[in-house]
Amino acid sequence: MGEPGETVRRATRLAAAALFVAGVGAFVSAAPDPAAVPADLVLRGGQVYTLDAPRRWAESIAIRNGRIVSVGSDAEVAAHVGAGTRIVELAGRMVLPGFHDSHVHPLAGGVELGQCSLSGLATPEAVFAKIGACAAALPAAAWLVGSGFELTMFPGGNPRREDLDRVVSDRPAVFSSTDGHSSWVNSQALAIAGVTRDTPDPPGGRIERDETGTPSGTLRESAAALVGSHVPPITPAERRAGLRRGLEMAARLGITSFIEASADEAELGTYEEAAREGWLGARVTVSQRLDAAAGEGAVPALAARARRAAGPRLRADSAKLFVDGVIEGGTAALDEPYAGRGEDRGELLFEPAALARLAVALARERLQLHAHAIGDRAIRVTLDAIEAARAATGWTDARPHLAHIQLLPPAQIARFRGLGAAANVQALWAYEDPFITDLTVPRLGADRSRWLYPIGSLLAGGAVVVGGSDWSVTSMNPLQAIEVGLTRRAPGSGPGPAWIPEERATLSAMLAAYTINGAWLQRAEAERGSIEVGKLADLVVLERNLFDVPPHEISRVKVVKTLLEGKDRF
Numbered sequence: 001m002g003e004p005g006e007t008v009r010r011a012t013r014l015a016a017a018a019l020f021v022a023g024v025g026a027f028v029s030a031a032p033d034p035a036a037v038p039a040d041l042v043l044r045g046g047q048v049y050t051l052d053a054p055r056r057w058a059e060s061i062a063i064r065n066g067r068i069v070s071v072g073s074d075a076e077v078a079a080h081v082g083a084g085t086r087i088v089e090l091a092g093r094m095v096l097p098g099f100h101d102s103h104v105h106p107l108a109g110g111v112e113l114g115q116c117s118l119s120g121l122a123t124p125e126a127v128f129a130k131i132g133a134c135a136a137a138l139p140a141a142a143w144l145v146g147s148g149f150e151l152t153m154f155p156g157g158n159p160r161r162e163d164l165d166r167v168v169s170d171r172p173a174v175f176s177s178t179d180g181h182s183s184w185v186n187s188q189a190l191a192i193a194g195v196t197r198d199t200p201d202p203p204g205g206r207i208e209r210d211e212t213g214t215p216s217g218t219l220r221e222s223a224a225a226l227v228g229s230h231v232p233p234i235t236p237a238e239r240r241a242g243l244r245r246g247l248e249m250a251a252r253l254g255i256t257s258f259i260e261a262s263a264d265e266a267e268l269g270t271y272e273e274a275a276r277e278g279w280l281g282a283r284v285t286v287s288q289r290l291d292a293a294a295g296e297g298a299v300p301a302l303a304a305r306a307r308r309a310a311g312p313r314l315r316a317d318s319a320k321l322f323v324d325g326v327i328e329g330g331t332a333a334l335d336e337p338y339a340g341r342g343e344d345r346g347e348l349l350f351e352p353a354a355l356a357r358l359a360v361a362l363a364r365e366r367l368q369l370h371a372h373a374i375g376d377r378a379i380r381v382t383l384d385a386i387e388a389a390r391a392a393t394g395w396t397d398a399r400p401h402l403a404h405i406q407l408l409p410p411a412q413i414a415r416f417r418g419l420g421a422a423a424n425v426q427a428l429w430a431y432e433d434p435f436i437t438d439l440t441v442p443r444l445g446a447d448r449s450r451w452l453y454p455i456g457s458l459l460a461g462g463a464v465v466v467g468g469s470d471w472s473v474t475s476m477n478p479l480q481a482i483e484v485g486l487t488r489r490a491p492g493s494g495p496g497p498a499w500i501p502e503e504r505a506t507l508s509a510m511l512a513a514y515t516i517n518g519a520w521l522q523r524a525e526a527e528r529g530s531i532e533v534g535k536l537a538d539l540v541v542l543e544r545n546l547f548d549v550p551p552h553e554i555s556r557v558k559v560v561k562t563l564l565e566g567k568d569r570f
C-alpha cells in the first residue's frame, strides 16, 4: 500500500517546516536554507541598491532562469550556490536595476552613426574637415547626408549654405542639427528641392532667409522636409544596422529598457524583426509617431500596429506627438512672446481642441500619450488634453508623459501629480551651456528663465519623474544625466556653483527616475525596475557606489557589466 510511509515522510517535512517558521527571526540571515534551489548565477560581495519601496541595501543576488530568486546578505544568498552555479565576485562594486532610458532614438541615432556624423566635433574647422572627408568617400553625385552639428557654432544658430558650398558644391548636402529641429543644406540641395525666395514657409516650419528673402541654408522643423523628401530613403538594411548600433550602445551604458521616442511604421517593423529574430537586447516600448495632420482618424491603425507588435520584449502601445518645436529655434510655443520678436509666441503644432480630441481617441484605444512639449504654452495645452481624456474616458491609469518640459512654470508643475502624468526630463540639458546662455535666456529674459528644467520643483510637487537621454541629440550615458541632475553643471566640469541651485535633484530621486519610475512608465513595475525576488534579472554593475562618489564625479564612473535576464549584455 505504501500509505503509512507517505504519511511519515509528510509529517517529517511538516515538522521541519514548523521548525523553520519558529526560528525564522533568529537564523534567516545566518544559516543556509536547505530548501533553496541552486541558482544559475550568484553575484556576491557587492553594494546592491535595490530600489524596492524601503530602498534597502543588500550584498548578494541569486538568479535562476533569468529571474531573481534571492536578494540579501552574502550568507542568505549562499544557500543558492550549487555545483553548477556561476559566481561573480563583486568586490564591493555597486549593483542597480538596469537603467531605463525613457526617451531615446536608438534606431535613428544608430542610422546617423552610419552616415556623416558630426557629433562631438567642437570647432568649425573639425566640422568642415569631416564634411570634406565624408564627401570624398561617396560615389559621384550621391547625396551627402549627415547629422550632429551644434547650432551654437553658427551666429544666431543660423548656418549658411555658402559655408557648406565651400566644402561640398558638386553634390547635394543636408545635415540635421543635434536637436533634430534644424537642417543645414547647401545650394545644390535647395536647387533640387526647388526651394527659392518664392517658396512660402510650410505650416509648422520656417525657411531662414537672408536680407533679400533668399533661403540662407537653414530649414526649421517641417521646412526640413522640403529638402528631406528628395533624399534617398533609408533602406531596411540601414535601419537594422542602425538599431543594432543603438542597442549595443545602450548595453555598454547599462541600459536594459528604453522607450523609443519616435518611430514610423517602417521603424516599428525593424523593432518587430529584432524581437522575432531574437536580437532585441532590451525591453522596448515604441512610441509611434502621430502627426497633427493625421489626426484621430489615424488612431485605430496605430492601435492595430500596437497589438501586432506586442511581445515579451516589445510593446508599441504609445503615441508620440510633437506639440511644439524648440526654444533655440524660436519654434517652441510660449504663453508670452519671445523677447524682441513682437507678438511671436512660437507655434503649436496642434490646435488645442484637436489635441484634446486626439488624447481622447488615444485613451479610448488604451494607447499611452507621449508628448514632446517644450514651451509653457505647449505644456499647458498638453496637460489640458490629458485632463480632457481623463474626464471623457475615466481612464485614470493612462500614465501619459511629457518629454523635455523645458519652460515649466509653477502653475503647470502643480498639475502633473493630479493628472497622473509623468515628467520625462533630460537632466543632462539642465546646465548653462551655450544653448542656454546664447540661444535660450536671450529669447526668454531672466524672469522666465528661472523656470527652465525645474526638476527639483517637479519632485517636490510629487510628480513621477523619469529620465531620458534623447540620444542622438545628446549623450545616451545615464550617469552624465544623473550627475547634472545633482550638480546642474556641465558633466565632468568639477565642483562649483549650480545653475538655478533650487532645482537640483537628489541622487536617490535620479536613480529612481532611471529605474523603477521608468519601469512604471512602461507598465512593467511588477516585472522590473527594482531588485526584488521574482523580478527579471536586468541589472547593471558599476565600478563604484554612486553614494560614495562626489556628485561632480558620477559621470566618470564606469559600467562594469550589464545583465539582461541574468545574461551578460556587456
Ligand SMILES: [Zn+2]
Residues within 6 Å of the ligand: 103, 104, 105, 261, 470
Ligand atoms: Zn526626442
